[in-house]
Structures are given as structure tokens and as C-alpha cells.
Amino acid sequence: MGRLKPLMVRQPRIFWRKNYIFALAFALLLALPFIFTAHFQHHVMIKVLMFTFLGCAWNIIGGYTGQVALGHAAFFGIGAYTSSLCYIWFGLNPWFGMFLGGILAVAVSAVINYPCFRLHGRYFAIATLALGMIIRLLFTNWRLVGGALGVRLPLLPESLWNFQFHTTKLPYYYIALVLCALIFAILYKIERSKLGFYLRAIKESEEAARSLGIDVAKYKLVAMSISVFFTAMAGTLYAQYILYIDPISLMPLMTSILICVVPVLGGAGTLWGPALGAPILLIAIEYSRAWLGGGGRGIDYMIVGAIMVAIIFRPGGLTSFFQGPRFRQWWRRIRG
Amino acid sequence: MKNKILLLCMAFILVAAFALPGCVPEVAPPEEEEEEEEVVEPVKIGAIYPLTGPLAAIGTEIKQVVELAADIVNNSYDIDLPFARGEGLPGLGGAPIEVVFADSKGSPETGLAEAERLIEMEGVVALIGCYQSSVTETASFAAERLAIPYLNPESTYPGLTDRGFKWFFRNTPHDYTFSETFFKFLEDLKEKEGLDHSEIENVAILYEDTLWGVGTSDAEKDLIAKKYPAGAEYNIVADIAYAHEAASVTSEVMKLKAANPDIVLMASYLSDALLFQKEFKALDFNPKAILAMDAGHIHPDFVSTLGADANYIFTREVWSLDLSVVNPLIGIVNDIYYERHGKNMDGTTARSFTGLMVLADVLNRAGSTEPEAIREALVETDIPPEDLIVPWKGVKFDETGQNMYGEGVISQIIDESWHTVYPSEFALRDWVYPQPTWAER
Numbered sequence: 001m002g003r004l005k006p007l008m009v010r011q012p013r014i015f016w017r018k019n020y021i022f023a024l025a026f027a028l029l030l031a032l033p034f035i036f037t038a039h040f041q042h043h044v045m046i047k048v049l050m051f052t053f054l055g056c057a058w059n060i061i062g063g064y065t066g067q068v069a070l071g072h073a074a075f076f077g078i079g080a081y082t083s084s085l086c087y088i089w090f091g092l093n094p095w096f097g098m099f100l101g102g103i104l105a106v107a108v109s110a111v112i113n114y115p116c117f118r119l120h121g122r123y124f125a126i127a128t129l130a131l132g133m134i135i136r137l138l139f140t141n142w143r144l145v146g147g148a149l150g151v152r153l154p155l156l157p158e159s160l161w162n163f164q165f166h167t168t169k170l171p172y173y174y175i176a177l178v179l180c181a182l183i184f185a186i187l188y189k190i191e192r193s194k195l196g197f198y199l200r201a202i203k204e205s206e207e208a209a210r211s212l213g214i215d216v217a218k219y220k221l222v223a224m225s226i227s228v229f230f231t232a233m234a235g236t237l238y239a240q241y242i243l244y245i246d247p248i249s250l251m252p253l254m255t256s257i258l259i260c261v262v263p264v265l266g267g268a269g270t271l272w273g274p275a276l277g278a279p280i281l282l283i284a285i286e287y288s289r290a291w292l293g294g295g296g297r298g299i300d301y302m303i304v305g306a307i308m309v310a311i312i313f314r315p316g317g318l319t320s321f322f323q324g325p326r327f328r329q330w331w332r333r334i335r336g
Numbered sequence: 337m338k339n340k341i342l343l344l345c346m347a348f349i350l351v352a353a354f355a356l357p358g359c360v361p362e363v364a365p366p367e368e369e370e371e372e373e374e375v376v377e378p379v380k381i382g383a384i385y386p387l388t389g390p391l392a393a394i395g396t397e398i399k400q401v402v403e404l405a406a407d408i409v410n411n412s413y414d415i416d417l418p419f420a421r422g423e424g425l426p427g428l429g430g431a432p433i434e435v436v437f438a439d440s441k442g443s444p445e446t447g448l449a450e451a452e453r454l455i456e457m458e459g460v461v462a463l464i465g466c467y468q469s470s471v472t473e474t475a476s477f478a479a480e481r482l483a484i485p486y487l488n489p490e491s492t493y494p495g496l497t498d499r500g501f502k503w504f505f506r507n508t509p510h511d512y513t514f515s516e517t518f519f520k521f522l523e524d525l526k527e528k529e530g531l532d533h534s535e536i537e538n539v540a541i542l543y544e545d546t547l548w549g550v551g552t553s554d555a556e557k558d559l560i561a562k563k564y565p566a567g568a569e570y571n572i573v574a575d576i577a578y579a580h581e582a583a584s585v586t587s588e589v590m591k592l593k594a595a596n597p598d599i600v601l602m603a604s605y606l607s608d609a610l611l612f613q614k615e616f617k618a619l620d621f622n623p624k625a626i627l628a629m630d631a632g633h634i635h636p637d638f639v640s641t642l643g644a645d646a647n648y649i650f651t652r653e654v655w656s657l658d659l660s661v662v663n664p665l666i667g668i669v670n671d672i673y674y675e676r677h678g679k680n681m682d683g684t685t686a687r688s689f690t691g692l693m694v695l696a697d698v699l700n701r702a703g704s705t706e707p708e709a710i711r712e713a714l715v716e717t718d719i720p721p722e723d724l725i726v727p728w729k730g731v732k733f734d735e736t737g738q739n740m741y742g743e744g745v746i747s748q749i750i751d752e753s754w755h756t757v758y759p760s761e762f763a764l765r766d767w768v769y770p771q772p773t774w775a776e777r
Binding site: 038143167286298 | 388392436438439441442443444445446448449450452453456457470474477478482483493495550551561651715
């Protein structure tokens with residue numbers, strides 16, 4: 001996906017008229033919770049959207065810029081803790097807490113990730129992995145923020161303003177959908193902006209990018225900041241959804257890895273990658289557990305593992321299926 | 337071509353996953369002679385435990401013991417437990433219990449999702465679980481939202497019953513009750529030994545500094561401030577927190593020696609408990625008694641490492657195999673478990689077993705699988721101690737849903753093994769008080 005595709009740069013209005021399929025898909029997403037109505041199905045859908053969102057956020061640093069960060073769960077946790085504690089301590093509305101959490105995550109990431117940017121490839125991956133775990137340990141032993149016992153959000157009457165809904169999960173679904181639409185719009189813009197080109201240049205070759213006058217360190221930091229800002233926002237959504245957070249379940253290694261695997265499965269550095277990876281992975285995780293988890297033999301983990309291994313056979317991810325000439329021909333035909 | 341097949345497969349998995357939510361492999365209920373009479377629908381109970389992940393070992397043990405309890409209810413056993421002799425629940429026309437297990441993976445979020453799935457898609461009429469307090473917190477929230485009774489057999493975080501929930505009931509005593517047991521025991525000790533108030537007055541509190549240790553010490557200080565029970569007076573002469581990874585505890589023991597307490601209340605994990613006991617001996621620290629909060633002090637390695645030096649420690653316990661002398665049921669049930677799985681039950685699994693037995697009793701009295709009927713039966717629960725395999729005074733829930741009759745027991749290490757010494761109805765041996773000084777041993 002390193003190559004640029006001038007074909008894709010179009011006028012937005014024409015884009016929508018021509019792409020009625022996207023409009024249809026969006027309508028389907030709006031109607032989906034009314035087709036599958038059980039709480040558990042809603043839960044799976046919310047998780048799919050949340051991980052699509054997280055995958056998109058990771059894509060900015062991991063996909064477009066090619067810096068494999070494996071500690072994003074820590075920023076997810078920072079977002080969740082900031083909004084929850086700001087509400088409990090200062091009565092700050094979680095919607096504002098969401099942005100505050102994003103800003104705090106950016107600040108933390110700037111301080112700790114900047115030195116890591118001197119590292120390349122697998123060394124950067126290991127450093128971020130370690131930082132993610134350190135932050136988790138810090139929260140586990142920090143009594144002021146609840147320590148290992150976590151934080152329980154007080155139950156409030158349900159409303160959009162309070163960001164709490166008890167009788168139905170539908171609002172969480174639509175909030176997640178709006179967030180996903182938002183991040184897709186932003187990524188669509190970034191892909192076509194100067195920033196997007198810079199980031200992809202850094203991914204292809206840092207030296208070459210530097211020789212062209214791109215401030216590599218600065219743009220890596222910019223990409224990381226955008227990425228962790230959105231990751232922290234998803235943390236707030238999670239906290240308001242579960243209403244109970246603790247470092248052990250909020251920031252495990254598994255979350256960091258899932259955030260990375262979702263876009264890689266779908267196609268790292270592509271706009272639609274996370275949207276393809278998240279449903280397959282999350283539905284497989286949730287339903288394999290539901291079907292087989294009660295046996296207690298971990299067969300569900302094996303299935304998920306097998307899906308992850310399958311990525312090896314398709315390094316470009318699932319979106320690479322849609323990039324062959326035959327697919328383009330077919331696509332052109334159905335669009336008339 | 338290959339691509340197309342792969343894509344088709346992916347699409348199929350996606351569709352199948354969403355379209356077949358109800359198609360859970362139906363576990364055939366244990367073969368029962370149902371066909372001769374009219375077919376009785378089994379009563380489904382959902383059980384959420386950490387079956388994979390770091391807590392998988394304990395989760396699997398709980399699963400085995402819950403299955404054993406269901407087996408005892410469903411089939412005929414010659415045991416003096418309720419429903420053991422008959423098959424199924426007589427109040428529901430002989431319906432057997434079917435336990436549907438779900439894996440929480442030790443995560444509160446998964447616990448919440450699984451609770452919703454069990455209720456809506458499996459049609460369970462009640463839930464039990466989830467071992468960890470954090471998972472119980474969210475799973476019971478789902479049950480509250482969907483108005484399904486939830487019985488928690490083993491989570492001890494006190495706050496769980498402070499939430500004003502209508503559908504949440506807890507069998508096990510919580511951490512605060514366990515601390516209360518200490519002070520009740522001390523009163524009993526004074527009375528039986530004919531001690532004056534001033535002879536057990538100065539208390540030292542010694543605890544590891546993470547949440548568990550801090551939490552229990554908070555409860556102890558709170559109880560001392562409240563003069564629990566009935567105006568008992570204690571002075572805290574030392575309040576010492578330490579890091580449980582510490583390599584040396586000499587300075588802590590020096591502080592203790594200087595404070596010269598009558599008794600020491602300890603909350604320690606294994607390695608630190610060992611370190612302290614060795615240091616007590618090295619520095620010849622001789623309080624009249626040491627009262628410990630299980631954990632390190634009930635671990636088999638505590639005695640195997642220290643040998644005779646481990647003797648005379650009092651420790652809190654939830655359950656103990658030696659109680660089978662007082663309550664033969666404990667031995668009988670443990671024997672069946674041992675025969676099937678090759679190990680003994682412990683304090684956790686004994687409580688999980690009790691959880692399902694209580695639920696069986698509740699369903700039987702409810703005579704219906706309607707949530708409201710089951711809830712009413714839960715509220716009216718009053719199970720006598722002789723029907724239980726745990727050393728409680730019975731099972732009866734207060735208005736918060738907490739079992740009022742749950743209690744801990746106190747064991748003392750005598751001759752290098754644990755012996756229950758309190759409450760007196762379970763005591764098999766007399767305690768040794770005061771503990772002999774190191775010179776006398």
C-alpha cells in the first residue's frame with residue numbers, strides 16, 4: 001500500500017453518488033441492532049466497532065507510518081482512568097473527560113515515546129511493549145487511583161449527557177458508530193494530505209524521507225499523538241460501557257496485541273483494513289468463547305490463534321483481496 | 337480462484353457466527369430415566385468462572401465441584417445432604433439441574449458479556465459465580481439489569497453487597513466478617529482462659545502494603561476504633577506496613593520488639609510470612625499470640641519449610657478438612673471429589689459447592705422457574721448448619737443479600753499441622769495460649 005493511487009482522489013460529492021454501495025452499507029450498520037436484538041449480540045457489535053476504531057487509531061502510527069507500537073493498551077487505560085476519575089473527583093462530565101483523557105495520553109506518549117523513536121523496527125516494538133506493561137503495573141500499585149481493586153463508576157440516570165445507559169445498549173452502539181465514522185473521515189483526509197504522504201514516505205524508508213527534507217522525528221510524533229488521542233477516547237467509551245475499570249482487565253497485553261492484529265489482519269496502512277479485520281477477529285473471539293469456552297479447554301483461543309496465523313499467508317491483509325485487477329473489473333461492472 | 341474461495345469461506349464464517357447464535361452444542365443431560373414418565377425439562381443454571389487464563393486452575397476446580405454438586409442433586413446418593421437421595425428437585429416435579437458453564441477469562445468485561453449471553457440465549461433461570469470480586473461486580477450488574485437472580489458463593493470484597501441490588505445474594509462471609517472473627521475469637525479466648533482485659537490489650541498490626549494487606553488492616557483498625565465486640569478495648573502499639581518482596585525484615589521486627597505487643601495481627605503472603613517467622617526466632621520476639629489472615633500462613637509450604645518453628649500461629653480459615661470429625665458430610669463429599677479428581681477440596685471449592693446446593697434448595701422451594709418466584713425463595717432462605725459442608729451457622733440473607741450466618745474459623749498450627757480451635761462447636765483441640773517463648777520450645 002506504499003504506492004499512491006491517484007485514481008482514488010475524487011470530488012466528495014461525486015464519490016457519494018457513485019458509491020451508493022457505501023451508503024447502503026452504512027444504512028445496514030444503522031439497522032443492524034434491530035435485526036439482531038439480544039444484549040449479547042449488541043455487545044459483540046459494540047466490541048467490533050470499538051476495535052475498528054482502535055484499529056484505525058493504531059493504523060496511523062503502525063500502518064501508515066510503519067512503526068509497530070505494541071503498548072496501546074496503556075493509552076486505552078489512561079483514557080478510561082482519566083474520564084472516570086475526573087468524574088468521581090471533580091464531577092467532570094465524561095464527554096469532556098474523553099477529550100481530557102486524549103490530551104493526557106498525548107502528553108504521556110510524547111514524554112515516553114519520543115526517546116523510543118530513536119529505535120527502529122523490532123526494537124521500537126519491544127520498547128513500546130515494555131512501556132505498556134510498566135504503565136499497567138504502575139496503575140496496579142497506585143493506591144490513589146484504586147490500585148488493583150479498580151474504579152467503580154457511580155450509577156447515574158441514563159442519558160446521553162451522563163454517558164450511561166442501563167436498559168439498552170443501543171446508544172453505546174451508535175456512539176461507537178459515530179466515532180468510527182469520525183475516524184474514517186479523518187483517516188480519509190490524512191491519506192490524501194501532505195501528512196499522509198510524509199508518513200508513508202517514513203514507512204518506506206526513513207533515510208530517504210529525511211534526505212527529502214521531512215522532519216522524521218516530528219512526523220512520527222505527530223502520528224503517534226493522533227493515534228494515542230483516539231485510543232484514549234475509546235478508553236472512555238469502554239469505561240462508560242462497562243462502568244467498572246481495573247488495570248488487570250483494562251490494560252492486558254492481549255488488548256495491545258488485538259489493537260495491532262485487527263488492522264494487520266485487515267490490511268495495515270489501509271483505510272478499510274480495520275473495518276475488515278475487526279468483525280472477523282472479534283466475532284471469532286466472542287462466539288468461539290460462547291460456543292466452546294464453557295468446556296474450559298481453551299479451544300476458543302486456538303481458533304483465534306489460527307486466524308492470526310492465517311495472516312502469514314496474506315501479508316497484505318484482507319484488503320489485498322480487493323486490489324487485484326480482476327476485483328477492480330468486477331467493481332467497475334457493479335457500479336455501472 | 338484461490339482468493340475467491342478464501343473470501344467465500346470468510347464470508348461464510350461471518351454469516352454463520354451471527355445467524356446461528358442459538359446453536360450452542362447442546363450438552364446432553366446425564367442419562368436419566370425420563371422416558372418412562374413424562375419428560376421433565378431440566379432447570380438451567382448459569383455458572384461463570386475463569387476457565388482459561390492465569391486463574392484457570394482454580395476455575396477448573398470450581399467447575400468440577402459444581403458439577404459434583406449438580407450430580408448429587410440429579411442422581412441418587414446415600415448422603416445426608418438435601419436432594420441427594422432422590423433424583424432431581426421434587427418441588428419442580430423431579431426436574432434435574434443443568435449447569436451451563438461460561439468462561440470469564442478472569443476479565444470483568446467478558447464476565448458481563450457471558451452473563452448476558454447465558455440469560456438471554458441459554459435461558460438460564462439463575463446465575464452463580466464468578467470467584468473474582470471484580471468479575472462478580474460486572475456479571476451481577478448484567479443480572480440486575482435483566483432481572484435474574486444471582487448467587488455469589490466465593491467473592492469476598494465487602495462492597496459487593498453495598499450496591500443496593502435487588503437480585504444479588506452472597507453466600508460467603510466477606511473480608512470484614514473475617515476480621516470480626518478475629519476479635520470474637522479474642523473475646524472467647526479471654527473468657528475461657530479467665531484473662532483480665534489488660535492482659536490482651538496491646539495490639540500490633542503487621543501487613544503487606546498492597547491492596548489485600550492494606551484492606552484487611554483497615555478493617556481491623558476500624559473494628560478496634562468501634563470497640564468491637566461489645567466495648568472491647570485495644571491499644572494499637574505498632575502499625576507496620578512492609579513490602580512483601582522485602583529481603584530482610586529485621587527493622588520491622590526490631591520495631592515490634594520495642595512496642596512489646598500482647599498480640600500481633602498479621603496479613604502476609606508466603607515468602608514474607610516465612611521471613612518474619614525466622615526473624616521472630618532469631619531476635620527472640622515473644623508475643624502472647626500471633627493471629628494471621630490465611631494466605632501465607634495456611635500454605636502447606638509454611639509448615640514444610642519451618643517445621644516445628646511454624647507452631648502456635650493462629651490463622652483464619654474458611655474451611656478445613658479436619659472439620660469432618662464434627663461434620664461427617666465434609667469427609668463424605670471430599671471423598672467423592674477425591675475419588676474423581678485425585679485431590680482434596682479447599683476453602684474455595686467448599687464454598688462453590690455450597691453455592692449450588694443453596695441454589696438447588698431455593699429452586700425447589702420456589703416451585704417455579706420464574707425469576708420473581710426464585711428471588712422470593714432466596715429472600716426466604718433459611719438453611720440449617722447440618723445441611724452444609726462449611727462451618728457456618730446456616731444460610732439466611734439479610735436485606736442487602738448478604739448471608740448473615742457465614743463465619744470464618746480459626747485454626748492453630750500445633751504439631752506441624754492446622755487444627756481448628758474456634759468456634760468451639762468445631763474445635764477439635766484446645767488452643768495453646770500463650771505461645772511458648774522461643775527459649776521454652
